Amino acid sequence: MRHASAVACVIAATLTLATAGCGLNPVRRPAARLEPKPYLLHLPGITGGFWMHDQYCRALNAGGFDAETAIYDWTGSRFAIAALTQRERNLVESEKVARMITKKYRAAPDRPLYLSCESGGAGVAVWALERLPEDVHVEAVVLVSPALSTEYDLSGALRHVRGRMLVFPSRSDGLVLGFGTMLFGTMDRRHKKSAGLDGFTRPASGDAAQYAKIEQFPYRGKMFFTYGNGGGHAWAMYPQFASAWLAPRLIALAREGAAAKESLSTQPASPDYASTR
Numbered sequence: 001m002r003h004a005s006a007v008a009c010v011i012a013a014t015l016t017l018a019t020a021g022c023g024l025n026p027v028r029r030p031a032a033r034l035e036p037k038p039y040l041l042h043l044p045g046i047t048g049g050f051w052m053h054d055q056y057c058r059a060l061n062a063g064g065f066d067a068e069t070a071i072y073d074w075t076g077s078r079f080a081i082a083a084l085t086q087r088e089r090n091l092v093e094s095e096k097v098a099r100m101i102t103k104k105y106r107a108a109p110d111r112p113l114y115l116s117c118e119s120g121g122a123g124v125a126v127w128a129l130e131r132l133p134e135d136v137h138v139e140a141v142v143l144v145s146p147a148l149s150t151e152y153d154l155s156g157a158l159r160h161v162r163g164r165m166l167v168f169p170s171r172s173d174g175l176v177l178g179f180g181t182m183l184f185g186t187m188d189r190r191h192k193k194s195a196g197l198d199g200f201t202r203p204a205s206g207d208a209a210q211y212a213k214i215e216q217f218p219y220r221g222k223m224f225f226t227y228g229n230g231g232g233h234a235w236a237m238y239p240q241f242a243s244a245w246l247a248p249r250l251i252a253l254a255r256e257g258a259a260a261k262e263s264l265s266t267q268p269a270s271p272d273y274a275s276t277r
Contacts, residue, residue, distance in 0.1 A: 024228040026059040026243035031066035032251045034258075038067035038112045038139070039104055040250075043097065045119030045147070045234065046083040049073035052237065053118075059239040063247025065254075067114065072097060074124045084120055084147070087189055094127035101128065105136045110261075112139040112254055118234050119176070119196065122146030123187025129157035140253045141165045142246070144236045145173055145196035149186045151203045152195070158210035162260075163253045166246075169199040170219035172231035196233075 040060070044053045049071050057069040074093040075083040083090075104113055115138050117125040122143045129138070140163040158165060169177075177196035186194045199216040202208065219231040228240035235241065 024238055024240040026062040026239035028062045028243070029064035029247070032064045034066055034251070034254050036108065036111045038065070038114055038254055040067045040069045040114040040116055041097070041100065042069065042071045043074055043117040043121030043125050044071065045121050046075060046080040048075040048077060048083070055239055056237040056242050059242035060247045060250065062239070063243030065247040065250045072100065074121065081184055084184055084187065087187070090124055090187065091127060094124045095131055097124060097128035098131040101138065102133060102136050112257055114138060114140050114142070114250065116142040118144045118237060120147045120187050122148050126152070126154065126157045129160045132160045136160060137162045139163050139257050140250065143167045145170065145177060145234050147177060147181060147187050147194050147196055149188050149190040149192060150195045150198060150201050152188050152200070153203050153205050154200060154214070155205070155207040155210045158207070158213050161213055163213070163257050165214045166249065167195070167199060167214060167216040168219070168236035169196050169216065170231045170235070171197060172219055173197055173233050176233045
């Protein structure tokens with residue numbers, strides 16, 4: 001037990017210290033004209049909400065993604081391993097997140113909503129999507145270093161995503177999302193390497209049409225020299241990468257979504273068209 005506790009402390013410290021080098025300046029671009037203004041809800045990992053997550057949201061804004069951002073700390077100040085292992089508590093938190101998203105959607109159905117998360121936050125994010133009412137959707141989802149098992153069936157969550165689910169795994173994240181989740185388990189309580197290491201694979205039960213919405217971007221060494229992403233845990237949230245790479249991708253998804261809605265609104269009504277809505 002003492003050995004496991006010591007290992008837990010080392011991993012928790014790694015989760016925190018791995019983000020200590022987030023001093024790279026973000027790339028600044030003019031704010032993209034996105035109407036209506038998007039809303040992005042971000043869920044931190046098992047170490048909870050701290051300055052890195054504020055910095056990440058500011059970096060997205062700096063990169064031109066002119067969205068209202070909010071951070072929800074679902075851990076409730078629990079110790080990192082407790083936040084990882086208490087699944088029933090985490091399911092309750094996912095219900096809260098689902099209600100937050102639903103409230104925003106009901107208040108402004110045309111406003112594009114985005115859900116972002118890091119590490120253990122991926123479990124809460126995915127379960128929240130699964131719990132949304134049938135008619136409630138988000139525009140896109142960002143999963144940074146997701147601490148879910150690779151074969152977790154994302155079909156139910158993806159049904160509530162209009163655009164894309166962007167996944168950022170890294171083979172360099174072996175201590176946390178390899179050894180760490182084999183020892184302490186993933187958010188869905190599987191003792192094995194997580195999707196944050198190798199990415200997700202579609203299980204036999206997975207809906208192929210829904211899985212087509214997933215875009216996975218495994219870490220490559222050139223990302224360090226171009227975007228300051230060294231491939232460690234949650235490095236895809238570093239200011240330079242978030243502002244220079246991720247923000248433009250979110251802007252493109254916002255414009256694609258707006259164009260799709262505009263196309264639907266301008267199509268002439270017909271029995272065939274009406275039947276597909």
